[in-house]
Amino acid sequence: MKTDILVIGGSAAGLVSAMTAKSGYPEKEVTIIRKEEIVMIPCGIPYIFGSVKTSEKNILTDAGLKSMGVNIIIDEVIDINKENKTCKTKKGDLIEYDKLIITTGSQPVIPGWLHGKLLKNVFVIPKEKDYLDDFHKKLENLNNIVTVGAGFIGLEVSDELNKIGKKVTLVEILPRVLGLAFDEEFATEAELLLNERGVKINTGAGIKEILGKDKVEGVLLNSGEIIEADAVILSLGYVPNVELAKKAGLKLNEFGFIEVDQYRRTSVKDIFAAGDCSEKRDFSTGKLSKTMLASTACAEARVAAMNLYKLSTVKTFRGTIGIYFTAIGNTAFGVAGLNEAAASAEGFDIVTGSFTGIDRHPGKLDDAHKQTVKLIVSKENGLILGGEVLGGKSAGELTNVIGFMIQNNMTVNDVIVSQIGTHPMLTASPAGYPLIKAAEMVAKKLKS
Amino acid sequence: MKTDILVIGGSAAGLVSAMTAKSGYPEKEVTIIRKEEIVMIPCGIPYIFGSVKTSEKNILTDAGLKSMGVNIIIDEVIDINKENKTCKTKKGDLIEYDKLIITTGSQPVIPGWLHGKLLKNVFVIPKEKDYLDDFHKKLENLNNIVTVGAGFIGLEVSDELNKIGKKVTLVEILPRVLGLAFDEEFATEAELLLNERGVKINTGAGIKEILGKDKVEGVLLNSGEIIEADAVILSLGYVPNVELAKKAGLKLNEFGFIEVDQYRRTSVKDIFAAGDCSEKRDFSTGKLSKTMLASTACAEARVAAMNLYKLSTVKTFRGTIGIYFTAIGNTAFGVAGLNEAAASAEGFDIVTGSFTGIDRHPGKLDDAHKQTVKLIVSKENGLILGGEVLGGKSAGELTNVIGFMIQNNMTVNDVIVSQIGTHPMLTASPAGYPLIKAAEMVAKKLKS
Numbered sequence: 086m087k088t089d090i091l092v093i094g095g096s097a098a099g100l101v102s103a104m105t106a107k108s109g110y111p112e113k114e115v116t117i118i119r120k121e122e123i124v125m126i127p128c129g130i131p132y133i134f135g136s137v138k139t140s141e142k143n144i145l146t147d148a149g150l151k152s153m154g155v156n157i158i159i160d161e162v163i164d165i166n167k168e169n170k171t172c173k174t175k176k177g178d179l180i181e182y183d184k185l186i187i188t189t190g191s192q193p194v195i196p197g198w199l200h201g202k203l204l205k206n207v208f209v210i211p212k213e214k215d216y217l218d219d220f221h222k223k224l225e226n227l228n229n230i231v232t233v234g235a236g237f238i239g240l241e242v243s244d245e246l247n248k249i250g251k252k253v254t255l256v257e258i259l260p261r262v263l264g265l266a267f268d269e270e271f272a273t274e275a276e277l278l279l280n281e282r283g284v285k286i287n288t289g290a291g292i293k294e295i296l297g298k299d300k301v302e303g304v305l306l307n308s309g310e311i312i313e314a315d316a317v318i319l320s321l322g323y324v325p326n327v328e329l330a331k332k333a334g335l336k337l338n339e340f341g342f343i344e345v346d347q348y349r350r351t352s353v354k355d356i357f358a359a360g361d362c363s364e365k366r367d368f369s370t371g372k373l374s375k376t377m378l379a380s381t382a383c384a385e386a387r388v389a390a391m392n393l394y395k396l397s398t399v400k401t402f403r404g405t406i407g408i409y410f411t412a413i414g415n416t417a418f419g420v421a422g423l424n425e426a427a428a429s430a431e432g433f434d435i436v437t438g439s440f441t442g443i444d445r446h447p448g449k450l451d452d453a454h455k456q457t458v459k460l461i462v463s464k465e466n467g468l469i470l471g472g473e474v475l476g477g478k479s480a481g482e483l484t485n486v487i488g489f490m491i492q493n494n495m496t497v498n499d500v501i502v503s504q505i506g507t508h509p510m511l512t513a514s515p516a517g518y519p520l521i522k523a524a525e526m527v528a529k530k531l532k533s
Numbered sequence: 534m535k536t537d538i539l540v541i542g543g544s545a546a547g548l549v550s551a552m553t554a555k556s557g558y559p560e561k562e563v564t565i566i567r568k569e570e571i572v573m574i575p576c577g578i579p580y581i582f583g584s585v586k587t588s589e590k591n592i593l594t595d596a597g598l599k600s601m602g603v604n605i606i607i608d609e610v611i612d613i614n615k616e617n618k619t620c621k622t623k624k625g626d627l628i629e630y631d632k633l634i635i636t637t638g639s640q641p642v643i644p645g646w647l648h649g650k651l652l653k654n655v656f657v658i659p660k661e662k663d664y665l666d667d668f669h670k671k672l673e674n675l676n677n678i679v680t681v682g683a684g685f686i687g688l689e690v691s692d693e694l695n696k697i698g699k700k701v702t703l704v705e706i707l708p709r710v711l712g713l714a715f716d717e718e719f720a721t722e723a724e725l726l727l728n729e730r731g732v733k734i735n736t737g738a739g740i741k742e743i744l745g746k747d748k749v750e751g752v753l754l755n756s757g758e759i760i761e762a763d764a765v766i767l768s769l770g771y772v773p774n775v776e777l778a779k780k781a782g783l784k785l786n787e788f789g790f791i792e793v794d795q796y797r798r799t800s801v802k803d804i805f806a807a808g809d810c811s812e813k814r815d816f817s818t819g820k821l822s823k824t825m826l827a828s829t830a831c832a833e834a835r836v837a838a839m840n841l842y843k844l845s846t847v848k849t850f851r852g853t854i855g856i857y858f859t860a861i862g863n864t865a866f867g868v869a870g871l872n873e874a875a876a877s878a879e880g881f882d883i884v885t886g887s888f889t890g891i892d893r894h895p896g897k898l899d900d901a902h903k904q905t906v907k908l909i910v911s912k913e914n915g916l917i918l919g920g921e922v923l924g925g926k927s928a929g930e931l932t933n934v935i936g937f938m939i940q941n942n943m944t945v946n947d948v949i950v951s952q953i954g955t956h957p958m959l960t961a962s963p964a965g966y967p968l969i970k971a972a973e974m975v976a977k978k979l980k981s
Contacts, residue, residue, distance in 0.1 A: 101964050108977060129895050129957045136958075142897040145964070380955045380963040387969075388950050399946040408954030417959055447577050449590040452926075478900075481959030482930035489934055492951060493941035498847040502836050503940060506856030507828045509577045510584075511865055511929030515828040516549050516593070521835075529556060 087181040088116035090393065091172060093162050093329070094188035095119030096127055096212060098360025098382035100145060102186045105390035107153045116156040118172070118180070123214050127379050130210060131238055134221060135245030140214050165333035167353045184355050184393045187330055187343060188386065191323035191361035191377055198294075205300035206316045210238055227315040228252055231304050233292050235262035237411050239320030240279065244413055247284045254312055255284055256304065258291025263418070266409050268425045268459065270439075271418060271473050278413045287312070323377055325362040338364050340375055347401040349389035357393065359385035368404035368491065369423055369470050370431050376407045408488045410481045415454065419484025422471030422491045425461050434464040438526030444477045446507070446514035456480065458519035460487075460497070462527045467496035472520075479511065486520065497531065500524040535629040536564035538841060539620060541610050541777070542636035543567030544575055544660060546808025546830035548593060550634045553838035555601045564604040566620070566628070571662050575827050578658060579686055582669060583693030588662050613781035615801045632803050632841045635778055635791060636834065639771035639809035639825055646742075653748035654764045658686055675763040676700055679752050681740050683710035685859050687768030688727065692861055695732045702760055703732055704752065706739025711866070714857050716873045716907065718887075719866060719921050726861045735760070771825055773810040786812050788823055795849040797837035805841065807833035816852035816939065817871055817918050818879050824855045856936045858929045863902065867932025870919030870939045873909050882912040886974030892925045894955070894962035904928065906967035908935075908945070910975045915944035920968075927959065934968065945979065948972040 090113055092103045099117055107115040124145040133140045150157060158180075164173040165185070172180045193209035195201060203209075206227060208220050224230075228251055232243045235257035243255045255262065261272040262279065280286055290308035295301060295317055303313040325342045327335075336344040336352035342365070343358040345351055351358050358364075360382035365374040384402065391400045408421045428435045438460050445453035454477030461471040472487035474480045490500060501524050507515040538561055540551045547565055555563040572593040581588045598605060606628075612621040613633070620628045641657035643649060651657075654675060656668045672678075676699055680691045683705035691703040703710065709720040710727065728734055738756035743749060743765055751761040773790050775783075784792040784800035790813070791806040793799055799806050806812075808830035813822040832850065839848045856869045876883045886908050893901035902925030909919040920935035922928045938948060949972045955963040 097964050104964075105973070108973065109980075126895055126957070126962065128955065128963075132895075132898070132957055136899070137895055137897055143895045149965075378954075378963075380953055380966075383963040383966075383969075384950060384952045387973075391949075397946075399944070400950055402950060406952050408952060410954050410956035410959050412956065412958040417956075419954065419959075421954065447574055447580075447585055447591045449585055450580070451584070478959055479927045479930045481954065481956055482927045482934060485934050485953050485960075486930060486937055488952060488954060489937040489941070493937070493943070495941070496847070498845075501839075502832060502848055502850060504832045504854050504856060504936060505828055505933050506826075506858050506867065506869065506929065506936060507576065508858035508860065508865075508929055509574070509580055510860040511858050511867075511926055512933075514574065515576075515826075515831040516545050516552075517597075518828075518831075521831075525553070525556065525835075532557075 086178065088156065089113035089183045090115045090186070091180055091182035092117045092186045092188060093172070094190055094360070095121060095124045096145070096188065096190050096360065097379040098188035098190070098386040100150065101383045101386035102188055102359055102390045103155045104149055104153060105387050106393060107155050109391055110394065114156070116158060116180070117150065118158040118160055118162055118174070120159070120161045121213060122159055125212050125214055125217065127212055130212065130217065131241035131245055133217065134224070134242060135248040140217050140221065162329060165329060167333055167356065170355065185357065186389055187351070187356065187358040187362060188360045189326040189329060189362045191325050193319065194321045194324055195319065196321060204295055204297050207295055207301055208316065208318045210242065210318065210320055224316065229313060229315045230254070230318065231256055231312055231314040232318045232320060233304070234320040234322070235288070236265070236320060236322065237263065237409060240275070241411060242318060242320060243284050244279060244282065247282060253284050255279070255286050256292055256306065256312070257288045260289050262286060262288065266420050266424070267418065267473055271475055274475055275413060275418055278416055282414060323361065327362055330358070330362065338373055340373055347403065348392040348396055349385055349402065357389040359389040365405040368406040371404060374405050376405050378407065378409065380408060381405050406488055406491055408484060410484060412478065415477060417476055417478050417480035419474040419480050420471070421484050421488040423461055424471055424473060428461050428470050433470060435470065436462050436464050436527050436530045438462070438523040438530065440519045440522035440526060442513045442517045442519045442522065444479060444513050446509050450509065452477065456513055456519050458523045460523045460527055462497050464531065467498055467531060469495055469497065469500065483520065497524045497527045501528055534626065536604065537561035537631045538563045538634070539628055539630035540565045540634045540636060541620070542638055542808070543569060543572045544593070544636065544638050544808065545827040546636035546638070546834040548598065549831045549834035550636055550807055550838045551603045552597055552601060553835050554841060555603050557839055558842065562604070564606060564628070565598065566606040566608055566610055566622070568607070568609045569661060570607050573660050573662055573665065575660055578660065578665065579689035579693055581665065582672070582690060583696040588665050588669065610777060613777060615781055615804065618803065633805065634837050635799070635804065635806040635810060636808040637774040637777060637810045639773050641767065642769045642772055643767065644769060652743055652745050655743055655749055656764065656766045658690065658766065658768055672764065677761060677763045678702070678766065679704055679760055679762040680766045680768060681752070682768035682770070683736070684713070684768060684770065685711065685857060688723070689859060690766060690768060691732050692727060692730065695730060701732050703727070703734050704740055704754065704760070705736045708737050710734060710736065714868050714872070715866065715921055719923055722923055723861060723866055726864055730862060771809065775810055778806070778810065786821055788821055795851070796840040796844055797833055797850065805837040807837040813853040816854040819852060822853050824853050826855065826857065828856060829853050854936055854939055856932060858932060860926065863925060865924055865926050865928035867922040867928050868919070869932050869936040871909055872919055872921060876909050876918050881918060883918065884910050884912050884975050884978045886910070886971040886978065888967045888970035888974060890961045890965045890967045890970065892927060892961050894957050894965070898957065900925065904961055904967050906971045908971045908975055910945050912979065915946055915979060917943055917945065917948065931968065945972045945975045949976055
């Protein structure tokens with residue numbers, strides 16, 4: 086068969102690439118080819134174990150694709166011929182394309198010392214529905230669980246399993262949970278909350294060995310401690326799926342992501358890449374980044390699809406701002422851009438300001454929640470490099486406000502005189518709005 | 534007595550003026566003079582009747598002022614001598630100042646045809662605690678209530694009184710509630726919700742006369758209809774408190790606000806003004822505006838206080854972006870900048886895009902709420918002129934995102950390739966984020 090635009094991969098980046106391409110070039114035939122009959126909402130996966138109960142309620146619908154007239158093929162591309170511009174599929178078909186977008190995503194890291202062998206009842210957290218359903222079913226009879234790796238996914242899965250009554254121990258080699266994403270004061274609060282809710286936390290040692298003969302019996306930590314377990318869930322990050330791209334001769338960067346320019350063009354003409362499999366550069370430093378986020382993937386997908394046939398000077402992607410959120414119960418945590426530790430490590434001369442208020446006013450309202458905002462600012466020119474937020478559920482969108490401040494190169498002085506909207510039932514008070522107060526604290530330090 | 538910086542008025546603008554002045558010029562003596570012993574949180578006032586139950590839980594605390602060392606005087610300035618730079622007070626004191634900031638606020642409109650006479654059980658909604666407490670107490674025995682004016686305050690008071698079991702009819706002369714702030718589709722949803730919750734709504738006619746001899750018995754509408762009532766609450770807007778400024782010879786603008794420049798300097802040297810009493814210009818049109826918002830007042834107060842002793846080129850105030858929120862139950866409404874009707878009336882050639890999604894993903898999560906975003910965009914250059922949001926409680930901060938887009942002169946193309954953060958428990962999905970989808974719809978219309 087023949088299609089104008091072929092998208093390989095059906096998760097967030099694939100979906101948005103295909104829809105944006107069809108919307109921008111309605112006269113073109115757009116085809117998406119993916120392995121999975123049913124696609125999971127990637128960031129919803131931790132919640133299938135508790136809050137949403139089943140993977141059936143976490144499905145990325147095809148309705149949008151279908152209503153726009155995008156072709157969907159369930160199959161797998163096993164070979165790309167870049168000269169003939171064709172893709173060979175597992176089922177034996179040959180698809181001719183004019184433009185190709187690779188969105189093959191990522192898969193869970195399995196540490197080298199396991200040599201690819203997972204004992205019975207050792208699980209990872211991929212995005213495949215079949216695996217997840219089997220995993221979920223097996224968990225029914227497994228109660229004593231060790232989760233390894235306290236990044237966002239590990240933390241969320243631990244909290245969800247705890248919520249449904251499992252005994253969960255979260256093991257992390259770093260000194261704190263979410264220790265890469267958040268500065269110490271935020272990470273500590275997350276840890277306290279998680280602990281209060283019943284998740285045991287074991288930080289600083291990390292796992293040395295998974296114990297057991299036929300099936301998991303426990304884990305041995307680097308500290309020598311042994312924790313008994315019926316199941317071990319490894320959540321040690323994700324690696325880009327680039328086998329296909331590599332085989333086709335596309336250049337990979339030193340972290341193993343598909344190399345792209347600011348329009349998401351790969352090293353091969355007419356082939357673009359977006360999402361977890363494709364290269365990212367940090368917005369502030371320009372350095373290669375390993376950020377993997379569905380939201381970033383969608384922004385990249387929009388850029389790729391909009392630049393397929395002609396380049397637009399406005400539709401480029403300067404770099405990735407990691408904007409991460411999570412929630413522990415009713416407490417939300419958000420970070421945008423560089424945190425203090427990361428900014429310092431990069432060599433920025435920084436000033437920070439932090440302010441704690443309440444996300445309703447008056448603060449006596451029923452659903453009021455403490456809200457803390459921290460800003461990380463360049464001493465040289467007052468530029469906002471990053472921010473962290475702890476608060477109620479509106480902390481997510483408030484972190485997006487900080488994301489827009491970073492993307493618009495705002496300085497701390499710009500922020501202080503910015504206009505924000507406030508409402509008793511929805512936000513902090515205008516006089517005590519933590520984002521503005523944190524900016525004032527930074528400005529004061531910059532003056533003195 | 535003598536003070537370096539004197540602030541007249543103790544509400545949002547006064548508080549923030551004094552705190553910003555003391556923070557920026559710690560060596561200066563800063564004094565705030567206000568009439569009220571206890572200051573109400575202005576936007577919290579509608580909620581004292583229901584959600585927060587008492588004015589005691591809606592107090593703007595003096596703790597910040599006191600901890601910073603700002604003097605507080607409870608008294609009233611009755612005369613400003615601009616040549617001698619002194620203020621005479623009601624209690625007979627004379628205060629010498631070096632810099633003066635006027636933040637005298639606003640008071641409820643009483644329509645001319647009432648000739649200043651309010652029948653027994655006719656109320657307005659000022660910011661004075663004593664009045665509000667008396668009003669609140671009288672309401673205990675009054676059950677059949679007509680509220681007049683369906684702006685934000687009128688709507689919120691109606692909803693709160695309905696919540697505590699009063700029979701409430703909201704009368705509005707315009708065709709819809711919130712009809713000035715929101716476009717038809719949003720206003721209609723607000724009306725439906727309010728109605729579902731039990732508030733009777735009477736739009737399009739407006740009030741002609743308040744009926745009753747000794748006390749209120751009802752209202753006569755322009756349509757001839759009579760509605761019986763034990764109490765009438767007038768919520769017909771606010772007028773700036775400028776008697777003192779006028780007497781002192783400060784220039785007022787054609788709407789009766791104290792004239793100021795972009796640094797909030799009045800026509801008289803060393804006198805600044807901020808908040809409801811002071812002039813505002815619309816961010817997009819540059820025209821005089823009547824916007825009165827505590828959040829705007831706070832931004833103005835920061836600018837005034839930071840420019841007291843030397844002007845800063847970065848700390849100016851280009852113009853007011855009205856950013857209004859309200860909530861009806863769990864549904865929040867937000868608007869930033871110009872709505873479609875206002876932008877058209879101003880003569881902008883506009884394109885709009887609107888998208889409805891869900892503010893969680895998967896949408897099956899318990900607290901998921903429909904979320905609609907509409908963007909109003911200039912056809913000429915794609916500049917974002919305004920936006921409206923309907924959603925769950927995070928719709929407030931999401932509207933602030935739009936506020937930042939407007940303040941940063943972002944175009945619809947900038948928005949489409951913007952990076953946003955998302956999370957299942959906190960926001961819409963990255964592929965179906967209504968703000969970005971609305972921008973895509975506008976971009977598509979602009980292309981065709």
